[in-house]
Amino acid sequence: MANISRRDMLKMSVVGAGALALSSVNANAAENEKAVKFDEEWDVVIIGSGFAGLSAGITAAKRGNKVLILEKMGRIGGNSVINGGIFAVPNNDLQKKEGIEDSNERFIADCMKAGLNINHVDLLTQIANRANDVYKLTLECGAQYRDRLEIAGGHSVPRTFSTANGSGSGIVHPMVDYFKKMDGVELRTRTKFDEFILSDSGRVVGLKVREGYKFDSKLLSDDDENTTGEVKYIKAKKGIVLAAGGFCRDVFFRQQQDPRLGPDTDSTNHPGATAGVLLKAFQIGATPVQVSWIQFGPWACPDEKGFGVGSMYNVNASFRYGISVNPKTGKRYMNELADRKTRADAMFRVIGTDKNYPINICDSEAVKNLLPNHLEKPLEAGILKKFDTLDDLAKNYNIPVKEFKETVAKYNEYVKNEKDVEFGKPLDKTVVNDITISKPPFYAERGVPKLHHTMGGLLIDTKARVISTMTKKPIEGLFAAGEITGGVHGASRLGSVAIADCLTFGMIAGENI
Amino acid sequence: MANISRRDMLKMSVVGAGALALSSVNANAAENEKAVKFDEEWDVVIIGSGFAGLSAGITAAKRGNKVLILEKMGRIGGNSVINGGIFAVPNNDLQKKEGIEDSNERFIADCMKAGLNINHVDLLTQIANRANDVYKLTLECGAQYRDRLEIAGGHSVPRTFSTANGSGSGIVHPMVDYFKKMDGVELRTRTKFDEFILSDSGRVVGLKVREGYKFDSKLLSDDDENTTGEVKYIKAKKGIVLAAGGFCRDVFFRQQQDPRLGPDTDSTNHPGATAGVLLKAFQIGATPVQVSWIQFGPWACPDEKGFGVGSMYNVNASFRYGISVNPKTGKRYMNELADRKTRADAMFRVIGTDKNYPINICDSEAVKNLLPNHLEKPLEAGILKKFDTLDDLAKNYNIPVKEFKETVAKYNEYVKNEKDVEFGKPLDKTVVNDITISKPPFYAERGVPKLHHTMGGLLIDTKARVISTMTKKPIEGLFAAGEITGGVHGASRLGSVAIADCLTFGMIAGENI
Structure with a gap:
């Protein structure tokens, strides 16, 4: 177990009582639907309001679903809204106009080289196939891009768009506006996921959440120690999409993977980038994949x-x-x-x-x-x-x-x-x-x-379904997209492929749920 | 999701019905003790009969505990009994006799260099401190070593004993004989762990197992598909030690971590080296650590x-x-x-x-x-x-x-x-x-x-207690030792440190349970 500093241990013991109190509540990762009275009911519930969550939400809502997006922070958009807004789209029209030759094979080869060849090729292929679709979705939402292509490190050709305002907010804000205008949808901030609700057969049928929760970056582990907010049970008739992002700001979990990362190691991520949802998913049998690879920007x-x-x-x-x-x-x-x-x-x-x-x-x-x-x-x-x-x-x-x-x-x-x-x-x-x-x-x-990106996470298939360690088949009702998943990027992600990854598997989740 | 070959998919679909049937049983990783009638009761129950399990068993029994060791295979000793019997003991007496200078710092530096500096130093320090103790335990059991030291790859000095018969069996067999002669103990083969039994507070209080189970190496995943044996509930009053080894022969799980590993990639491991126990432990909140690092011998x-x-x-x-x-x-x-x-x-x-x-x-x-x-x-x-x-x-x-x-x-x-x-x-x-x-x-x-060793696994502290993702504290009643744990070896284990690791943390688990 990697050492947490004396100062942090102290900090931890101060909150020890709270943590212990929670530990009994958390002894089981999931509650059974029979023991639960749902407060509300949706077709699709999405955890996380970044690129992946918004793409899943818009896609599912377009198909007539009632969609609820939950965001634990007060601010919408997670890391997506503060990132650099660079977006790799292999085989895009601007490349063709500028005479830049690209192909799926070339894009995948670039990703695999950086990923030390342990990338899951089936997932990379989905990104290559669908990046133009999700690029168009962002245009439909109103995103604007510069009329030039960047070459992000490790790419063999320029294939990267950048937003007109030079930030991921140039995609997130139009998508949020677009989503909010759709029928039968809601985006609810300060709402924290706590537990999965399962049916007898193991299908994920809902969530236990806390509304009015306030993230506290002073805690060593907000996920374990924060008790704010009011409990609510939410039913998801068609399924749940985990789009909660990576864990670059989870001081405990990241340090176990790489003990050189101390509590003071700086990260580009927003303070809420913790491992809580990921770890809960492991507890209902989601398969961990390549979780030890953590990237520095x-x-x-x-x-x-x-x-x-x-x-x-x-x-x-x-x-x-x-x-x-x-x-x-x-x-x-x-x-x-x-x-x-x-x-x-x-x-x-x-x-x-x-x-x-x-x-x-x-x-x-x-x-x-x-x-x-x-x-x-x-x-x-x-x-x-x-x-x-x-x-x-x-x-x-x-x-x-x-x-x-x-x-x-x-x-x-x-x-x-x-x-x-x-x-x-x-x-x-x-x-x-x-x-x-x-x-x-x-x-x-x-x-x-x-610290910038955690490559590992939940194993998904090409339909963004979360795969069970027990059956090697999808956990019914459970989808995931974006940084919370693993395998796509192998040992190291190429710059500007995060947006493509998140939007693509968000869309695929929205199509398949 | 890494591709399993067409042949294996076929194999899988044949057994699909069985797998699906099991999936509902397995929807929760744990059962509550209130819903269970125990068939028998022990102080300490250990899963696995290799170096770690035997060391834990002997140590716990010496302290007056009633100890049951469970082994899923028909044969005792897992990989330990077929390995090369080389055993690094830093600062040993033969080094002193031969004028070879060694130190804890030197041993740890050698391990960290191979481990790409992501090793958990607190755990390595325990091995350095206790290797002579466990070496003496094996002598007490009757193990015999050659009167010379080997230098295993990556060590900066000769510090490695090798068994007189040139195999790990030179340690396992004497330890098994020693254990079996102790009071109030049993070593039971063909008994497969299925589920943890938890108390309301989340303490691990027992196991659901199957006796008379027969491992079937023809199945793609014996852990999920094999339904042989008769269910029994076993209470462990003081605790459970997970000493079930690594997952080099788990075709599905290993390939998700490194898609280049196909079903036909050969391994030095015995066929039972699967991820079943590890994955169940994740489901009761054990912390995964460095699980993607897989070593080739x-x-x-x-x-x-x-x-x-x-x-x-x-x-x-x-x-x-x-x-x-x-x-x-x-x-x-x-x-x-x-x-x-x-x-x-x-x-x-x-x-x-x-x-x-x-x-x-x-x-x-x-x-x-x-x-x-x-x-x-x-x-x-x-x-x-x-x-x-x-x-x-x-x-x-x-x-x-x-x-x-x-x-x-x-x-x-x-x-x-x-x-x-x-x-x-x-x-x-x-x-x-x-x-x-x-x-x-x-x-x-x-x-x-x-394929030889899986470096990652369960996070433990220096007392061999399994650490919860939720509380960052030990899961009550749960210990682990040996290859099922992670962090000790970082990215790559040095040769001959496995025996030292397994025996040390087995002993520590036996002392602290």
Whole structure:
């Protein structure tokens, strides 16, 4: 059992009484429907209001179902509403227009390479097949995208849309508005799932929830210790969709999987990203799959908390059109467009134990590709800095000037030759558009990987049905989509495939429920 | 969901009716004690009769407890009785006698390096602290060891005992005999665990089992489909120890964690090594930890099934005193004493898709270090071959002769210099005792990694108590030890630490129950 710090143990013992009281209530993961009086009845109940939950909700409601989406937080949208809004759509129309060749096989091969070949190919194939469908669904809801394609790290071609406002909110907000206008639906916040209600045959027929619950980020485990809210029993005639997201902010559970992650390890995720729903599903026999793989997003900044305002500068400018430099040596140390695990591992080696954070650099041509707020906000926050000369930049971060300028000159040469002979960063014109590091002012931001995505979770089949460990068949009435599932991404997810994953399996759940 | 082959799906649908019938019975993982009439009553009930179960049983019985050990198979000892009988004991007396310096820190550092630093250090520390205690327990039971120390791959010093008969049976059989002579104990075979019996407060108070059950290796999932045996309810007043081993032979569950593992992927494990007990424990809230890490043993032979008779030749002769060669190139390709994951990964790269199995080679001086049966049995089976000259050997395996002889000459030079400048194999005198590849006859065996150990499992604390996902505290009445637990070994277990792990946490469970 990985150690929780003394401070946290203390914190825990303070709330011990509450936790113990709950433990008896929780001894069984599920209640039997015969012992329950339902307060209300819906066709479909969805836990979670991010990309997956909204896609499932809209799809199910379109098919005439009465749909209730439950969100435990006061705010709608989970991680989806704060993410970077980049969305991989293999074989999209803009690729065709721009002459970029893509295929299902190419998309799957890119994902498998990052995923260390343990991805579930049948699930990846569903994403490849359906990404254009869900992209169109977001357009129908009113989402807007920039008229250009990004290349997210690890993808072999540009295939990634980005929202017009540069955030996942550019998809979530239109989908919420669209959903709320549909007939016979409701999206209810501050409502926390507690238990599954099962029939005698083991079918999931409803949920025990608490309304008016208030998430408390000061607790070591809100899932176990928080007792706020009023109990209600909700029947789901056709089924339940688990779309509750990952567990990057579950201090206890994540540390058991990787003891190096302490309570203070920063994450890009919102505070409610805990493992509660996942763990309850295991207790009714859902199959755990690849739960130990936890991903760091390599484009975060150590000078702010969470996802912050500085990540998108690296995602869409410095990593694509610039370089990442070790300030001790003045040299590059990785392919800035490699997959996330490869980059995070390389960055951690540079950072070492003495917090030698890499410096992510590009020039004024590069930042023209950014949305205005992705440049202005980090500058305002003081985490992104602007320099008139490379000498000034080097001086500010204590980088050896001569080595640094040699590094920049070499990189610029690679761009001209469209070939990075050192680290293999893709430098074709379609990717970097001839942009070198030449035109002042120059920009720089310190970089650090932060906990970003939990690859593992519940095993689902291609119809988004949760598979039982006991029967190897679907648990009747139970579906799941998005980060709470596992297998799709294998050991490491490629950037911009989360939105495609969540929306696709949300839609599939909505179609099959 | 990883694909099960068409053949297996067919197999599955044949048994579908049975599986469905069981699914309703299994809808809840646990029954309440109020609904149960117990047929018998013990202080301690242990599931599994390998190293961990026997250690727990003997320790608990020594403390005056009435102890029942349940074994689902007809044969006692699970994987323990067929393993290679190598047992790492850091800081042992023979090391001191031979002037080998060791320490807890050194042992833990070796384990962490192989485990990619995600090991649970508190658990490793228990092994380091208690390995000498459990070694003495085995001596007390009558186990016999050779008067020399082995160096298992990835250990930085020789610290590994091996049993006099070269098999885990050299420990299991004396322990079984010892246990059976104790007062108030029983070891019952063909008895299969089905369900936990819980009290209202969630304490584990007993088990539902089936006696006279017959394991059926022809079923895709014996755990779900086998209905043989007669139901019995057994009360455990003080607690239950889960010592049911790993899941290397669980075709369905292992493939979800790594879809590359097909039903035909060979394993060193006995056919009963399935995930049934582990998965049931998840359903009463036991915490899954690092379940996706599955280890290949790099010392197996493709020319026989399972652990076979050829593995120990590589473990104790060819890898320590010889070399492993790529038959296509005639060259070495790895440190033959690296940790298992490093070696298995290297071997798989050589094997590729065209089954280009490496050749593991040593000379007649090297094999003098083997127990007679570890040499004779594979020779008799025809999987280990003997050659008068290196030319004959090369010819037999189609190895380019010139390159092969250069490889041998280079390696012999490394041994003389006590330094492998190519792959960093440790070649100090204490490890290889000046043995080169010089004296005919020469020996060779084809090599392949086989599924060997599942690192992940149930989260336990340093008292071997199973930790609940809900309370982060022990599930009352529930202990676990050995391969069914996770965290100890991180991403990859070092050879010869399994016995130390199983015996240590078995003893700790027996002390704390």
